[in-house]
Structures are given as structure tokens and as C-alpha cells.
Amino acid sequence: GAGVSQSPSNKVTEKGKDVELRCDPISGHTALYWYRQSLGQGLEFLIYFQGNSAPDKSGLPSDRFSAERTGGSVSTLTIQRTQQEDSAVYLCASSLAGVTEPQHFGDGTRLSIL
Amino acid sequence: RKEVEQDPGPFNVPEGATVAFNCTYSNSASQSFFWYRQDCRKEPKLLMSVYSSGNEDGRFTAQLNRASQYISLLIRDSKLSDSATYLCVVTHGYTGRRALTFGSGTRLQVQP
Numbered sequence: 403g404a405g406v407s408q409s410p411s412n413k414v415t416e417k418g419k420d421v422e423l424r425c426d427p428i429s430g431h432t433a434l435y436w437y438r439q440s441l442g443q444g445l446e447f448l449i450y451f452q453g454n455s456a457p458d459k460s461g462l463p464s465d466r467f468s469a470e471r472t473g474g475s476v477s478t479l480t481i482q483r484t485q486q487e488d489s490a491v492y493l494c495a496s497s498l499a500g501v502t503e504p505q506h507f508g509d510g511t512r513l514s515i516l
Numbered sequence: 517r518k519e520v521e522q523d524p525g526p527f528n529v530p531e532g533a534t535v536a537f538n539c540t541y542s543n544s545a546s547q548s549f550f551w552y553r554q555d556c557r558k559e560p561k562l563l564m565s566v567y568s569s570g571n572e573d574g575r576f577t578a579q580l581n582r583a584s585q586y587i588s589l590l591i592r593d594s595k596l597s598d599s600a601t602y603l604c605v606v607t608h609g610y611t612g613r614r615a616l617t618f619g620s621g622t623r624l625q626v627q628p
Contacts, residue, residue: 437618444620445560445603458615493559501607501616502548507559 404428406508408494414514417486423479423511427496434477435497435505436469438490445493451477452500481513489515517542520606522619530627533594537622539604540586548607549580549587553600554621560603563589594626 407426415421427434436448447461451471462468466484471477481488491512495505521540529535541549549566564571566578566587577590587606591598601621608615 435616445618447616447618450615452615504550504562504565505560505605507561510559 406494406496406506408492408508408511410511411509412512412514414516415484416516417484419484420480420482421484421513423481423492423494423513425477425479425494425496425508427475427477427494428506431496431498431506432474433497433500433503433505434471435495436477436479437493437495439493439510440490448479450501484513484515486515489513519543519617520604520619522602522604522622524620525623526625527622528625528627529594531594531596533626534590534592535594535624536588536590537602537624538586538588539606539619539622540584541606541617542585543606543608544582544585546585546606546608549578550605551576551578551587551589552603552605552618554603555600563602591624594624596626596628599624599626 409424432453434451437445439445449469450458466482469479491510493507493510495507497503497505519542551563552560553563554560564573564578566580568580570579575592579588601623603621604619606617
């Protein structure tokens, strides 16, 4: 069956450019999460969407990071004026009905800032 | 104190050994608990949920100790394929604050 889909798989861009990362969750999952993971490090929570509630943005590292989720399905994570320290794997996950349910992860987007 | 703490390891064990990891959490109101495994350069995958009464799935046993605020994962008869990083996840419910926290993981290396 269809899992969580992320695109692009890899993105290389120059410092200062804006990037958009896309996540298509499992159909019917109301909760969507964004994380990032630097090489050899743990997962860093970024943002969490649950249904129509206001998202939990407590993990966004700066105002250069934003995310939206349109129509309760697809989500886009935008990083403006990218910096080299933004290089990481960005992982998206979805769950059926919120944080008390197991999360299913996409393959991630590997972002490299030159 | 970190919200969720794990011993980073690595735990190096021979095939067939029994190994256990703990994960401590600081928020006594934490609601749900999970163990995930993550292979090198791959996404995390759910291993098992952790139930209040403890639960078992084949060679894996998970337990929750609310009084001491930790969860544990026991792996019996370790296989080479069990080599991975094991992440614990603690959720706090949606209150407008941080909804969940991942531990930084414990690395297991099973050796022949």
C-alpha cells in the first residue's frame, strides 16, 4: 500500500536560496510531523499538524522555517535564505489520529546547502 | 535534565545474547510510549508500542515503569539483523506545547 511519500529525495542548493520540501501522508492520517536529522545525530522535532488544530511549531529552529498543510493532506516545509547548517535529512511522518498513534515515516529528503 | 534520555551506546553483544535498553523521561504526564528502530541512513520504523502492563512481540519485550519514569526494551537471542539504533518516543498529548519527544537513540551492534 502507499506509504508516506516525500519529494524530492535529494536537493542540492546554494546558500541563500529558498527550498520547498513536500510530504504526502498516508491517506486518512490526520496527524503529520516534520523532523530533521543531521548525520550521526538524533531526530529533531520541527512541527506537528493535527487535523484542523493550530500546529505545534515549538521545534522550528528559526523564522526562516515555515510549514503548511493544505486541505488536511499534503504538507510543504519551506526554508528561506538557506544556511549551511540547514543541511540534513528532513523526515516527514504521519499517524492515524495524533501523537498517541504510531508514526509512519517517509524516506526523507536529503538537503545539501553548498 | 533532558525530557527523554537514552544511553547512546554502542552496545556490542554476541549473537544469541540478551540485551536491554532503558529510556528515562522527565514529564510525569507523558501519555504514550513507543520504540522505533533506525538502520543506518534509513528512516525510523516502528518496532513496538509500550503498554502499561508490558508487552511482548517475539524476541522483543517492552515495559513501562511509571513510578520511576522509564521504559525498557529487552531483546532475547540477538540476531545480526538486530544491529541498529533504537529510539524511544514519549508523547505528552496535544496541549499547544511540545507534543512528543524522540530520544537520541541507543546503538546496538550484534557481532558474529
